[in-house]
Amino acid sequence: MKFYATLFLFLCTFSVFAQTTVYQAFEADSAAEPRGGMPYVTTFLQANLRKPIAAEAQGVGGRVVVTGIVEPDGRITDVKVANKFRPDCDREAVRVFTLFNAWKPGYKAGKPIRQYVNIPVTFKPNPPFLYENGARVSYFDKDDKLIADSSKAQYKQLVPVDSLGIPSGDIIVYKTKGKGWKEETRMPLIRKEGSVRGPSGKTEYLIGYQDGIIQWNGLLVSIDDKGAILRQTYFQDGKRSGTELVYHPNGSVSEKIEEFDDKYVTTSWYPNGQIRQIQSSAKPKPNVPMPPDHVLAYWEDTGRQLIKDGAGRATYQTQVPLPADSTKFIAFVEEGQYQNGFKEGVWKGRYADGSYSYEEQYDKGVCQTGKARQADGTELRYTEVQKQAEFKGGMPALGQFLASNLRYPADAQRARVQGKVFITFVVNTDGTIADARVLKGVGYGADEEALRVVKAMSGRWNPGLLRGKPIRVKYNLPINFTFN
Structure with a gap:
C-alpha cells in the first residue's frame, strides 16, 4: 500500500509540474x-x-521591457519588469501590458503551452514643464x-x-503685484452629471472647465460613479480638439x-x-452633407x-438602447459588404431577440432604400437611416x-445686459x-423669457427619425439678447 501511495503522490507531483512548465519562444513548435x-x-x-x-x-523619455506568461487560453499573467527605466514608469508599463489579453x-507537440513573452514599452520625451504642489505652473x-x-513674467x-x-x-x-502675486481670474473646475448613459446603465459625470458662455475648454474627463474614467476629450473654445479616448469598463481604451x-x-x-477596426470620418462643414464613414x-x-x-x-455586434427605454440596452447584429471602404449592396440588421430587423440597400456608403420590421409586425420604409429633429420650415422659420x-x-x-x-x-x-430648462443664462429676466419662447415652440417641430420611426431627440438652442 505504501508503494502505491508513493507512486500516486509522484504522479500527482509530476502532473502539477507539467502543467506549470513555462517555455521560452525558441522551445515552442509555434511561438x-x-x-x-x-x-x-x-x-x-x-x-x-x-x-x-x-x-x-x-x-x-525611455523604454521599459516587460515580461509575462501567455497562458493556453490567451491571457497574460505574471507581468514583471525585465529591463527597468524609472519606478513610476516601470509601474505604468506593467499596468498597460497587463491590459492586453488577446494572444x-x-x-508544443500539438498542445497549447504556457510561454514567456517580452514587450518593450516606450515613453516618449516631451517638453518639460514646472509642476509644484500638485499643479502645472506656467x-x-x-x-x-x-x-x-x-x-520677467507678468502673469502666472x-x-x-x-x-x-x-x-x-x-x-x-x-498678476504681479510688487514682489508678489495677486489673483486676477479663476476658472472653476466643473463637476456635473452628464446626459449620456452607457450600456452598463451608469451615469457619466463630467469634470472640466467651462468659460463664461458654457463652452468647454481644455481637458474634459468623463467618469462613472466609482471614479473610473470613461472618456477624455480636449476642447478649445467649445470645439473638440486633438485626440479623444473612450474606455471599456475594464479600464482599457x-x-x-x-x-x-x-x-x-x-x-x-x-x-x-x-484590434477591432480602423475608420476615417470627414469633419463636418457648414451647409455640406456629411459623407459616409470610410x-x-x-x-x-x-x-x-x-x-x-x-x-x-463584416458582421458587427453592438449594444444599442431600446426605443421604448433608452436606459436599457440590447445586442444588435448587422452584417454586409464593404467596397473601397464604403457599405455596398444589401445590409441587414436585427436585435438579438428577433424583435426588430432591417434591410437596406447601399451605394458607395449612402443608403438608397430601407425597410424596418417593428416588433408588432409593421413595416416602415425610408431613404435616410437617421434624421435630426427640425423646426418646421427649417432654420429660417426658426x-x-x-x-x-x-x-x-x-x-x-x-441693466444693459446682453448675451446668449x-x-x-x-x-x-x-x-x-419636454424637459426644457436653462443651461446657462444672463439673468435680469432674459432666462425666463428664453424659456417661455422655447416652450411656445411645442408642436412646431418635426421629430427625429431612426429608420423611419420617430424618436425623442435632445436639442440645445442658444438665444441671443442684443441691443439693436
Whole structure:
C-alpha cells in the first residue's frame, strides 16, 4: 500500500509540474503571438499609456521591457519588469501590458503551452514643464506669451492636476503685484452629471472647465460613479480638439479618435486589447452633407481580419438602447459588404431577440432604400437611416419665430445686459417639447423669457427619425439678447 501511495503522490507531483512548465519562444513548435499582429499591440499600449506626471514634468523619455506568461487560453499573467527605466514608469508599463489579453498561445507537440513573452514599452520625451504642489505652473509676459523666466513674467497660471494629469482644481491666473502675486481670474473646475448613459446603465459625470458662455475648454474627463474614467476629450473654445479616448469598463481604451486637418481617424479595440477596426470620418462643414464613414480595416474577435484595404464582409455586434427605454440596452447584429471602404449592396440588421430587423440597400456608403420590421409586425420604409429633429420650415422659420416672439425684458434693458441664453429641451416623437430648462443664462429676466419662447415652440417641430420611426431627440438652442 505504501508503494502505491508513493507512486500516486509522484504522479500527482509530476502532473502539477507539467502543467506549470513555462517555455521560452525558441522551445515552442509555434511561438505565442498577439491576435491582430504585433504592430497593433504597440498601438494599443501607446493608446493606454499614461505617462506619470513627474516623468512628464521632467520631459524624460525611455523604454521599459516587460515580461509575462501567455497562458493556453490567451491571457497574460505574471507581468514583471525585465529591463527597468524609472519606478513610476516601470509601474505604468506593467499596468498597460497587463491590459492586453488577446494572444494566440504557443504550441508544443500539438498542445497549447504556457510561454514567456517580452514587450518593450516606450515613453516618449516631451517638453518639460514646472509642476509644484500638485499643479502645472506656467508663466506669461505682458503680451500673454509663454515664457520660462518667472522673473520677467507678468502673469502666472496654476492648473491643478492629479498624478494622471486629470484636472483636480480651479485654474487660477495671478498678476504681479510688487514682489508678489495677486489673483486676477479663476476658472472653476466643473463637476456635473452628464446626459449620456452607457450600456452598463451608469451615469457619466463630467469634470472640466467651462468659460463664461458654457463652452468647454481644455481637458474634459468623463467618469462613472466609482471614479473610473470613461472618456477624455480636449476642447478649445467649445470645439473638440486633438485626440479623444473612450474606455471599456475594464479600464482599457476602446476607441482612440485622432483629429487631422479634414478628418477624424478612429481606431477601436475589443475589451481584451485586440484590434477591432480602423475608420476615417470627414469633419463636418457648414451647409455640406456629411459623407459616409470610410472603413479601412476590421477584425473579428478571433483575430481574423475580415476587411482589408476597405474591402470585405463584416458582421458587427453592438449594444444599442431600446426605443421604448433608452436606459436599457440590447445586442444588435448587422452584417454586409464593404467596397473601397464604403457599405455596398444589401445590409441587414436585427436585435438579438428577433424583435426588430432591417434591410437596406447601399451605394458607395449612402443608403438608397430601407425597410424596418417593428416588433408588432409593421413595416416602415425610408431613404435616410437617421434624421435630426427640425423646426418646421427649417432654420429660417426658426429664426423668424424667435424674432416675432422674443421680448427683451425691461430689467435686462435697464441693466444693459446682453448675451446668449442656452436652453436645452427634448423634442418628443409628436413634435412637442419636454424637459426644457436653462443651461446657462444672463439673468435680469432674459432666462425666463428664453424659456417661455422655447416652450411656445411645442408642436412646431418635426421629430427625429431612426429608420423611419420617430424618436425623442435632445436639442440645445442658444438665444441671443442684443441691443439693436
